[in-house]
Amino acid sequence: MNFFKEKCPHCKEILQLKNNPDSKSIIIKECPAGHYQKEFHPALETYIESHKVS
Numbered sequence: 001m002n003f004f005k006e007k008c009p010h011c012k013e014i015l016q017l018k019n020n021p022d023s024k025s026i027i028i029k030e031c032p033a034g035h036y037q038k039e040f041h042p043a044l045e046t047y048i049e050s051h052k053v054s
């Protein structure tokens with residue numbers, strides 16, 4: 001799985017990197033239409049997914 005080619009499960013747009021100055025250790029990518037967000041925590045090697053539409 002390639003995190004940097006992830007797509008929104010709702011509209012299939014490629015997720016865009018979100019500027020996140022408060023947490024430099026966390027990478028956030030989100031759908032350009034705001035459907036979906038994915039956080040990557042490198043220290044934990046863990047993803048957290050957030051669906052903003054049902």
Ligand SMILES: [Zn+2]
Pocket residue numbers: 008009010011012013031032033034035036
């Ligand atoms: Zn979307």
